[in-house]
Amino acid sequence: MRGGRRWGILPSTRRFWREARREPHFQLREWLHGYVYGRWPYLYIGLGTGEHPLTKAVLPPLRWLCQRLGLWEPRNPDSGPSAGAKSFADSYHGKVVPLDNAQRLVSVQRDLEIRNLERIIPYTTARDIVLRDPEHIAVLRCPCRASRQDPCEPLDVCLIVGEPFAGFITEHHPDRARMISQEEALEILEGEDRRGHVHHAFFKEAMMGRFYAICNCCSCCCGAMQAQRNGVPMLASSGYICRVAEDSACTQCGQCVRKCQFAAIVENVAGTVTVDAEKCMGCGVCVNNCPTGALVLERAPEKGEPLDMGALMEQELQRLSRPA
Secondary structure (H helix, E strand, O other): OOOOOEOOEOHHHHHHHHHHHOOOOOOHHHHHHHHHHHHOHHHHHHHHHOOOOOHHHHHHHHHHHHHHOOOOOOOOOOOOOOOOOOOHHHHEEEEEOOHHHHHHHOOOOOOEEEOOOOOOOOOOOOOEEEEEEEEEEEEEEOHHHHOOOOOOOOOEEEEEEEEOHHHHHHHHOOOOEEEEOHHHHHHHHHHHHHOOOEEEEEEEHHHOOEEEEEEEEOOOOOHHHHHHHOOOOOEEOOOEEEEEOOOOOOOOOOHHHHHOOOOOEEEOOOOOEEEOOOOOOOOOHHHHHOOOOOEEEEEOHHHOOOOOHHHHHHHHHHHHHOOO
8 A cells, every 4th residue: 555545545535435425315426526526626627617628529528428417407597497407506606705704614613514504505405514624624726717828816725624625635636735724724815805806615516515615716717707607606695795885985996896806896987886786796805905994795685694604603502502
């Protein structure tokens, strides 16, 4: 045995297998899908974004195979979803999280299991938070940015949270990923927020239907934001919305317009700014980067429930403390 391998299989692959087998709805095809996704993320994302040179040759038969295996079913937007139909977005999606909520996701100190967050993650599948060893965090060179010819920098900004995911990524990609502390993860989140990049908590059916990563995204490189613009609803609102404060001290500097990754803020002829409530995803980047505090982030119930780990953990503790 060399490097912990047994019969050529790495320890992290075995752990990935064991953890998946514990899931009540385990499916071998989904485990294989997750293995391919984690083992070759740059090929997977490159094909998905259309940036890989093999996209035209590989993507059509790959889509056909996924449909044949029942991994996803394309929906006709004119006819609406059919009963039991599952779109690509249902199985692979991100939840927009403001900086403070993203920070809580990488600061959990104990194992945690919260299932079926349908009010927070509005998709038919992949909406669990199951954190094993949550202090195990890996930073991965962003596959979306790496696939672009002129990517935004830095590249080392994708955070893989908890096991078996962090161990799998670092063991299979030692040249592109490394383990970091929770403090380093917080620094990466803060740095990306200052650059105007949006934090998304990602869930994927092939990753056991769980939260597994925080991607720090820019609209020019991010595959999910690209899909969102093209009508594939891969992103769910944070549950907040940006508004101009009533006693606004706006100086018309244009910082918020430049930082907004969803093109939701426009500068009027008079020099004031307006927030498009339909486009705003409540990421909070504009609020955090406004030099005069002229913008605020407010709860918007019509946009869904926030992914607030503090509130979720408190609810879980209350549930566990109730008599059986």
